[in-house]
Amino acid sequence: MNTNEEIKEMVKQKYSEIALQDQDTNASSCCGSGGCSTEVYNIMSDEYDHLDGYTADADLKLGCGLPTEYAKIKLGNLVVDLGSGAGNDCFVARHETGESGKVIGVDFTEAMVDKARINAEKLGFNNVEFRLGDIEKLPITANVADVVVSNCVMNLVPDKPKAFGEVFRIMKSGGHFSISDIVLTGNLPEKIKNAAEMYAGCVASAIQKDEYLQIIKDAGFTNIRLQKEKPIIVPNDILKNYLTEEEIADYNSKPNIIFSITVYAEKTESCCEPKSGCC
Template structure:
């Protein structure tokens, strides 16, 4: 599929999810089949600022837990959905901080804005836009967070350069995402539902890390890594019984990782001041 078609696929699916009121789970049973909307939702329930009605269960980690947020920080959440990570971030940065959520889906933006308005949050805002061309000024953000969104983007190189652009010198990001370690069957990679389910768009871990470093970040740390087990009922839709058994025997090639990367204090790309 072309990049614009993949984006439309993601836009349509997540706009449909935004229109629903219930939280998604790893595999949601529809009337006719099981669909993948997410793969491994982190538990936010013990975090300060958590709002259950803003948690659609679409993540693969808890980046706000590892983001090192401080009072007064300006934070941008990429793929902010119904506002879950933004509200948790707000509890960390306090009234003196600012939280900006960016999402491609207008339906998600509307849902997040309604959630913020119900709580009279004055320092949380949501902007509709493509995070490959972020509606955020350069050198203006202390921390960028994102939860299981970047693997949905066709141009991952571009988004890491965008993250670098908006961060202040010395700023950092904390991203939970999906990567592969090993080989994934082409039938899974080619399935549209597996793409919007955050699996088919994942790239090898080493390639993912290289793209971050190529964007100019001076340090990179994987703070959490967890294998993701794809349920048998999902695999059976795309693989034969023999292929499913072989896939499982080799161990999961799909992992959730939470990564922290830092922009240099001088604001230069890695190595340019050495």
């Protein structure tokens, strides 16, 4: 891949295309809600339809976990969803935070923000807001979020330390996040790592699991723990677009290295002045 800005533009273009498709086209093209596996986008999503607040029109099947299910959202919370897409996680979060809370979704694809706003308007939600913005420079005030969620998006951000630094900045002391993402436990074949489609599909953009968790720690978060982990198996009909038959056989002969994780972490409450006796 090339520069960070070129990577962002490539991802933005791909997700704009997905946002502009209707459900039927989206399904038939396999770039989201379809059942075929000729695209990498639809091989890792979990089913949301058992969760209260689920909205089918907002579910583009682009996630790799169920972060809102594990996010411990309470009534009255302010929740921020990073890479909010058509709004699915925001609407599930809104059910948990209730009318007394607020949900802010941030996405850097204008077509996705437009789609999410239309969905929110149809549902009559006046406490769900969608903002156009970059995760590396969030359009959100510091120290306001009780909970941050994100579903298979942080791995697409070129500067991950900066992104998690932004999560720390916007979060209140005592707040926490639940983020689902793709990580690696080994090395991908170079042909996959250099494929734009596999980058936009969250595979080639993934970093090593240990490195990912260290970035979270370095950002200042504490009580870091995995809430869920599952292997991601890339089908041969996708691999054949990038690898020879011999290379596919070699890849499949090795232990799986692509995983979806849902990770939880907290922003520890700031201690007041030692002389007050609270520390």
